Amino acid sequence: MSQGTRHGLVRLVAGFAIWSIAFIVLYAAQALGCAYGWGAWHRPVLIVIYLFALAPLIWLSTRPRPDGTDAILPTAARWANRAALLASVLVFLPVTFASLCA
Amino acid sequence: MSEYPSPIRLHKQLDAIWRTPPGLARLSSVNHTILGKRFMVLALVFFAIGGLLSMLIRAQLATPNSAFLGPEIYNQVFTMHGTVMMFLFAIPMFEGFAIYMLPKLLGARDLAFPRLTAYGFWCYLFGGSILIVAMLVGLAPNGGWFMYTPLSSRPYTPGINADVWLLGITFVEISAVTAAVELFVTILKMRAPGMALHRMPLFAWYMLVTAGMMIIGFPPLILGSILLELERAFDLPFFDPTRGGDPLLWQHLFWLFGHPEVYIIFLPAAGALSTIIPVFAQRPILGYRAIIAAIVAMAFLSFGLWVHHMFTVGIPHLALAFFSAASALVAIPTAVQIFAWIGTLASGRPRWDIPMLYIAGFFIVFVIGGLTGVMLAMVPFNTQAHDSYFVVAHLHYVLVGGFVFPMLAAIYHWLPHVSGRQSLYRLSVPAFWLILIGFNLTFFLMHLTGLMGMPRRISTYPSNWGWDWLNLLSSVGSFVLTIGFALVLADLVLQFRFGARFRRDPWQAGTLEWATATPPPTYNFASLPRIETRADQLHPGEIGPMLAGGGGYLGFARNGAQETLAVDIATGAVEHLIALPRRSYLPLWTAMATASFFLALLFKLYWLAPLGALATIALFLVWPVGLGAKVDRGPVDIGRGEAVPHDVEVPGNVTILANRTALVMDGTLFASLLFGGLFLLVVAPNWQRVGPLDLPIWLGILAALASGAGAGCTYVAGRVNRFGGSAYLLLLAAAIAQAMATILFVALMIAIPEPTAHAQRAVVFTGLGYAALHCALAALLASHGLWRMIMGYVSARRQTGLVLAWLWNGYALGVAILVLGLAWLLGNSGAGA
Amino acid sequence: MAPRFKTLALGATPLLLAGCSGELSTLDPAGPRAANLAVLWWVMLAGSVLLFAIVMVLFALAYLRTAWVTRITPAQWIIGGGLVLPIPVLVLLTGTALVLGEQLLPRGNAPIRIEAHxxxxxxxxxxxxxxxxxxxxxxxxxGQPVDIVVTAEDVIHAFWVPRLGGKIDAIPGHTNVVRLEADKPGVYWGQCAEYCGEGHDGMQFRVEAHTTEEFAALMQGASH
Structure with a gap:
C-alpha cells in the first residue's frame, strides 16, 4: 500500500522529468551541433531525439485509468503526464523547422 | 476523557516546555510561530525600505532632465529597490508565512528543524543588514538587480558595491536554502496521523512544490555568485571574454535561478488563494486533482523558460523557439488555476469581505500581467519590448498582482489568527481602493511608456521623446499607491490595538490552523488530531476544543520533551515520535560566526575568512551534542492506545531525509558548475589557442581511489553495524582516506600553473576545490559518525550517524570522479575544438 | 508577405492614439520590419483585451450568481477555461510568432553591412x-535591408532603433547581427537599451536614412 502510493508521487513528476531531460538533451545537441559543425546531420539528430522523448510519454499518458476512491494522486499524475506529453509535442516541435544556428 | 488533565492544566504543562522566556532569552527562541512572525515583520520592514526607494525613483523620473538624484545615486537606488524587493521582501515573506502556517495547517507542533529556522532568520537579518548599511554609507550595489557581467566585474565596478551584493545576497540565501530543506521535509513527514498526501490541504501541496523548486532553483544563483566573487577577488576569469570566459554564462546561471524564482514567489501566494477562496465561496475548492497537476506542470515548465530574458543576446532561433513555446505554455496551468478559483466562487455561495476585495484586485492585476507575459514570450515582439518600460510594467503586474495582492488578502484573512482579534475595516476599504487605483495608474501607463521607446534604468530623459506626461502620471500614481500601503499599515496597528476578541474560526474555514486557540499557543495543539477526510474540509470549531482537552495524540507533557509525530510520506500512517530540540543560543552564535566569514570576505581580510568558516563548522558540530538516545527504547505510548518508536530508531527519519535533500541541492550546485565548464568549452570565445592542461594524472587517480576507499568503508560500516558488528575501525579508515583525498585534490589545485590565465584553468581549479571541500566534508561526517559511536549514540537500530557518513562519503566519491572527468575534458580542449 | 503586413499596419494607423507617435516609438514604425512588430503588438493587444474581459465577466457573474454560471460543472470550468480557451490561442500565436521570427532573421547577406561598435x-x-x-x-x-553588425568593447550594451526594427545586444566577445530597413529617407533615433553604467542615459545616436544615390555619394566622400 505504502509503496504503491509512494510510487504515485513518483508518477506525478515522471512525465515532466522526462520532458526536462529531453529539454536539456535537445538544447545541448542544438548547441553542440552549431559549435562542432554537424551540418546536414544536425536536424535529423534533433528530430530523432524528439521522437525518442515522445515514446515514453505516450506510454505514460495511455496507461489504464486508475480507479477506486484512493485514486486522487494517480489521477492527478495521469493529467500531469498528459500535460508533459503536450508540452513535449509543442515545445520541441520547432526542431522540425526553426533555424538551427542563426 | 477523565484520564486527561483539564485543558488549562495541560496548557500550563505544555507551555512550560515550549515557551520562550521574555527578555534577552527571546534571542534563543526556535519556535516556528515566533520565527515566522519575525520573518514576516522583517520582510515588511524591507518592503517599506524598498517602497521608499521606489518613491525616490518616481520622484527622479517625474519630470524630464531631473537633477534630483543624478546617475550615480540613481543607479544604487534602482539596484537596491529590485534587490530588496526580490531577495529581502518577497522570498523571506513567503518563507515566514509558510514557517508560521505549515505546522498548524498540517497538525504538527513545530517544523522539523527548529534551530535551523532560527539560524536562517539570523542569516537573513545579518545579510540584509549588510546591504542596508552599505546603502546608508553610499556603497550600495549599482549594477542592477541582475548584476550583469562584465559591468559588475572588477574593471567596471572596482569598488566594494558589487561585493556587497554578491556576499550579502548569498548570506541571505542561506535562509532560503535552510527553509527549502526544512519545509520540504516537514511537509513530507510531519503531518497529523491519517493525513495522506491526497488529503493534504492545497497550501501544503503548493509549498511542497515550491520547496522542491527552491532546492533546484537556488543553487545556480549561489554558484554564479561564488564564481563572480572568485573572479572579482582572485581574478579567476569565468566571465571575462578575453581569457576564455563569457558574460553570457552569468546570464544563464542568473536566469536559471531568476525565472523559476518568479514562480517560487507566485506559488505560495497561489496556495494562499486556494485556501482563502473556498472559505469565501463557502464550498470546497473545485478541481483539487487538476490543481495538483497544474502546479507540477508549472514548476517544471518554469525551469524551461529562463532564456526568455535573453532573447536579444544572439542565440540561434531554434533555441529561442524552445523557450518561447515553454513560456507560452506555462500560461495553461495558470489558466487552470484561475478558472478553478472562479469556478469555485461561481458554484459556491460567495460572500464579500476584505480578503475577497484583495482577491478581486489579484484577478484584475495578475491576469493583465499574465497576458503581457504571453506577449513577451513571443520572440519578435520581445525584441522591441525587452529592456523597456513595458517589461517594468509587466513584472510589476505579475509580482504585485501575483504576490502582493494575495499576501494582502492573506494578511487580512490570517491576522485574526496571529492577533486573536478581528479586523476593524474602517480603513481597509479606502486603503484597498487607493492601492488598486494607485498601482494601475503607476504601472498601466508604463506599458505605453515602454512601447514609446523608454528603456529601463535611465536616470533621466530629455523632453523630446513624448514620455513626459506618462512619467508624471506614473509618479502621481506611485504616491497614491504609497498612501494606500500606509493606510494598510495603520489598519493593522489599529487591529492589534482595538480589534474585538473572538473564539475559534471566525471565517468558518475548514483547515486545521483554525483549530488552535488564537493567538496560537507555543505548542500549537495540546494534542494532535487524527485526520480521516481531506484536511481542507474539517470543522475546526469542533476539533479545537477536543484537541485542547487532550483528546488526540500526545495529549500529555512527558519528561519535558518537545514531542510531535512523523508519518509515512504517502499514507500518513503514524511512523515515529520526534523529540524536537529545545530553545538554544547556538543558532545565533553560529550565524554570527557565519557573518564573520562573509564580512571578512567583504573587507578583503582573506586570512580571517577561513577562521570564520572553521568557527561556523565547529559550532555546527556542537548542535547534535546531547541529542539522540544512548539506549534503544522501542515503541513508546503516543496516546489513543498507539505506540511508535523514537525518530532515532527509524531509518526514514527527518534528519536522513533532510540530508538527502541537501545533497540534491548540493548536487544541483555541482551540476551548474559542470554546465558552466561545458558551456564555456562549447560557446565561449578564445578557446582555440588554449593549450592542453598537463596535470599529474597519477595524483588524480590516487585521489579518486582514496575517496572511493572512504565511501566503501562507510558503506560497509553501515552494514556491519546493522548486523551488530563493530564499525569503529572502518569509520576511522574512511575519515583518513577522505582526508588523504582532500590533500591530493589540493595538491592538484596547486599543480595548475596560473589558474588566472584562462577560464579553462579557472574552471578546473574551482572544480578541484569543490572536490577537495567535499572530501573534507566526507572525512568530517565519517569522524562525526565515529564520535557518535564512541559516545554511545549508535546501535543496530540507531544508525543515523552511519547513514549520514555513507551519504556524504558516497557523494564525495561521485564528485571526485566527475571533477576528474571535467578536468580531463577541459584539459584536452585545446586540441579538440 | 511583407507588403500585406504593411497594408495591415497602415490600416491600424487610425487606431494609433496621437500619443503613440514619437521619435523612439515602436508604435510609429518607419520600416517594414518595425511595422511587422507593431502589427503583432496590435493583434496581441486586441486578443488580450478580449481574454481579460472574459475572465473579468466570469468573475463578476460568479458573484452575481447568474443562473447559467452556477450550472457550469467543475470539469467544464477546468477543461473549458483551463484548456480549450488558452491552448488554441497559444498554439496559433506562438506558431505565427515563430514564423515571423524566421522571416525577420538576417538570413543571407544583405547588400550593405555596417558595423556598430x-x-x-x-x-x-x-x-x-x-x-x-x-x-x-x-x-x-x-528602401533596402541593411545588416548592422553589433559588437562591444567593454560591458554589455544593446543596439535599438525602435522605428526601424527590434534590438540586439552588444556583448564583449560576441558578434551579433540585426537587420533594419527604413521606408523613406529621414532622420531616426537609436539608443542603448541595456544598462551599462553611469552614462547609460546619454547613449543615444542619430540614424540618417538616405536615398541610394545620396548614400553612394556619401560613401565616396568618406575617409578610409
Missing amino acids: AERWLWTFTYPDGHAVPDQTLHMPA
Whole structure:
C-alpha cells in the first residue's frame, strides 16, 4: 500500500522529468551541433531525439485509468503526464523547422 | 476523557516546555510561530525600505532632465529597490508565512528543524543588514538587480558595491536554502496521523512544490555568485571574454535561478488563494486533482523558460523557439488555476469581505500581467519590448498582482489568527481602493511608456521623446499607491490595538490552523488530531476544543520533551515520535560566526575568512551534542492506545531525509558548475589557442581511489553495524582516506600553473576545490559518525550517524570522479575544438 | 508577405492614439520590419483585451450568481477555461510568432553591412571597405535591408532603433547581427537599451536614412 502510493508521487513528476531531460538533451545537441559543425546531420539528430522523448510519454499518458476512491494522486499524475506529453509535442516541435544556428 | 488533565492544566504543562522566556532569552527562541512572525515583520520592514526607494525613483523620473538624484545615486537606488524587493521582501515573506502556517495547517507542533529556522532568520537579518548599511554609507550595489557581467566585474565596478551584493545576497540565501530543506521535509513527514498526501490541504501541496523548486532553483544563483566573487577577488576569469570566459554564462546561471524564482514567489501566494477562496465561496475548492497537476506542470515548465530574458543576446532561433513555446505554455496551468478559483466562487455561495476585495484586485492585476507575459514570450515582439518600460510594467503586474495582492488578502484573512482579534475595516476599504487605483495608474501607463521607446534604468530623459506626461502620471500614481500601503499599515496597528476578541474560526474555514486557540499557543495543539477526510474540509470549531482537552495524540507533557509525530510520506500512517530540540543560543552564535566569514570576505581580510568558516563548522558540530538516545527504547505510548518508536530508531527519519535533500541541492550546485565548464568549452570565445592542461594524472587517480576507499568503508560500516558488528575501525579508515583525498585534490589545485590565465584553468581549479571541500566534508561526517559511536549514540537500530557518513562519503566519491572527468575534458580542449 | 503586413499596419494607423507617435516609438514604425512588430503588438493587444474581459465577466457573474454560471460543472470550468480557451490561442500565436521570427532573421547577406561598435558611452559606426564618417551618426540607405553588425568593447550594451526594427545586444566577445530597413529617407533615433553604467542615459545616436544615390555619394566622400 505504502509503496504503491509512494510510487504515485513518483508518477506525478515522471512525465515532466522526462520532458526536462529531453529539454536539456535537445538544447545541448542544438548547441553542440552549431559549435562542432554537424551540418546536414544536425536536424535529423534533433528530430530523432524528439521522437525518442515522445515514446515514453505516450506510454505514460495511455496507461489504464486508475480507479477506486484512493485514486486522487494517480489521477492527478495521469493529467500531469498528459500535460508533459503536450508540452513535449509543442515545445520541441520547432526542431522540425526553426533555424538551427542563426 | 477523565484520564486527561483539564485543558488549562495541560496548557500550563505544555507551555512550560515550549515557551520562550521574555527578555534577552527571546534571542534563543526556535519556535516556528515566533520565527515566522519575525520573518514576516522583517520582510515588511524591507518592503517599506524598498517602497521608499521606489518613491525616490518616481520622484527622479517625474519630470524630464531631473537633477534630483543624478546617475550615480540613481543607479544604487534602482539596484537596491529590485534587490530588496526580490531577495529581502518577497522570498523571506513567503518563507515566514509558510514557517508560521505549515505546522498548524498540517497538525504538527513545530517544523522539523527548529534551530535551523532560527539560524536562517539570523542569516537573513545579518545579510540584509549588510546591504542596508552599505546603502546608508553610499556603497550600495549599482549594477542592477541582475548584476550583469562584465559591468559588475572588477574593471567596471572596482569598488566594494558589487561585493556587497554578491556576499550579502548569498548570506541571505542561506535562509532560503535552510527553509527549502526544512519545509520540504516537514511537509513530507510531519503531518497529523491519517493525513495522506491526497488529503493534504492545497497550501501544503503548493509549498511542497515550491520547496522542491527552491532546492533546484537556488543553487545556480549561489554558484554564479561564488564564481563572480572568485573572479572579482582572485581574478579567476569565468566571465571575462578575453581569457576564455563569457558574460553570457552569468546570464544563464542568473536566469536559471531568476525565472523559476518568479514562480517560487507566485506559488505560495497561489496556495494562499486556494485556501482563502473556498472559505469565501463557502464550498470546497473545485478541481483539487487538476490543481495538483497544474502546479507540477508549472514548476517544471518554469525551469524551461529562463532564456526568455535573453532573447536579444544572439542565440540561434531554434533555441529561442524552445523557450518561447515553454513560456507560452506555462500560461495553461495558470489558466487552470484561475478558472478553478472562479469556478469555485461561481458554484459556491460567495460572500464579500476584505480578503475577497484583495482577491478581486489579484484577478484584475495578475491576469493583465499574465497576458503581457504571453506577449513577451513571443520572440519578435520581445525584441522591441525587452529592456523597456513595458517589461517594468509587466513584472510589476505579475509580482504585485501575483504576490502582493494575495499576501494582502492573506494578511487580512490570517491576522485574526496571529492577533486573536478581528479586523476593524474602517480603513481597509479606502486603503484597498487607493492601492488598486494607485498601482494601475503607476504601472498601466508604463506599458505605453515602454512601447514609446523608454528603456529601463535611465536616470533621466530629455523632453523630446513624448514620455513626459506618462512619467508624471506614473509618479502621481506611485504616491497614491504609497498612501494606500500606509493606510494598510495603520489598519493593522489599529487591529492589534482595538480589534474585538473572538473564539475559534471566525471565517468558518475548514483547515486545521483554525483549530488552535488564537493567538496560537507555543505548542500549537495540546494534542494532535487524527485526520480521516481531506484536511481542507474539517470543522475546526469542533476539533479545537477536543484537541485542547487532550483528546488526540500526545495529549500529555512527558519528561519535558518537545514531542510531535512523523508519518509515512504517502499514507500518513503514524511512523515515529520526534523529540524536537529545545530553545538554544547556538543558532545565533553560529550565524554570527557565519557573518564573520562573509564580512571578512567583504573587507578583503582573506586570512580571517577561513577562521570564520572553521568557527561556523565547529559550532555546527556542537548542535547534535546531547541529542539522540544512548539506549534503544522501542515503541513508546503516543496516546489513543498507539505506540511508535523514537525518530532515532527509524531509518526514514527527518534528519536522513533532510540530508538527502541537501545533497540534491548540493548536487544541483555541482551540476551548474559542470554546465558552466561545458558551456564555456562549447560557446565561449578564445578557446582555440588554449593549450592542453598537463596535470599529474597519477595524483588524480590516487585521489579518486582514496575517496572511493572512504565511501566503501562507510558503506560497509553501515552494514556491519546493522548486523551488530563493530564499525569503529572502518569509520576511522574512511575519515583518513577522505582526508588523504582532500590533500591530493589540493595538491592538484596547486599543480595548475596560473589558474588566472584562462577560464579553462579557472574552471578546473574551482572544480578541484569543490572536490577537495567535499572530501573534507566526507572525512568530517565519517569522524562525526565515529564520535557518535564512541559516545554511545549508535546501535543496530540507531544508525543515523552511519547513514549520514555513507551519504556524504558516497557523494564525495561521485564528485571526485566527475571533477576528474571535467578536468580531463577541459584539459584536452585545446586540441579538440 | 511583407507588403500585406504593411497594408495591415497602415490600416491600424487610425487606431494609433496621437500619443503613440514619437521619435523612439515602436508604435510609429518607419520600416517594414518595425511595422511587422507593431502589427503583432496590435493583434496581441486586441486578443488580450478580449481574454481579460472574459475572465473579468466570469468573475463578476460568479458573484452575481447568474443562473447559467452556477450550472457550469467543475470539469467544464477546468477543461473549458483551463484548456480549450488558452491552448488554441497559444498554439496559433506562438506558431505565427515563430514564423515571423524566421522571416525577420538576417538570413543571407544583405547588400550593405555596417558595423556598430559600442563602448562606454558612445557608438562608432564603420561602413563597408573601412569607410568612417566622423559625425556620430549611423548613415544607411532607405528602401533596402541593411545588416548592422553589433559588437562591444567593454560591458554589455544593446543596439535599438525602435522605428526601424527590434534590438540586439552588444556583448564583449560576441558578434551579433540585426537587420533594419527604413521606408523613406529621414532622420531616426537609436539608443542603448541595456544598462551599462553611469552614462547609460546619454547613449543615444542619430540614424540618417538616405536615398541610394545620396548614400553612394556619401560613401565616396568618406575617409578610409
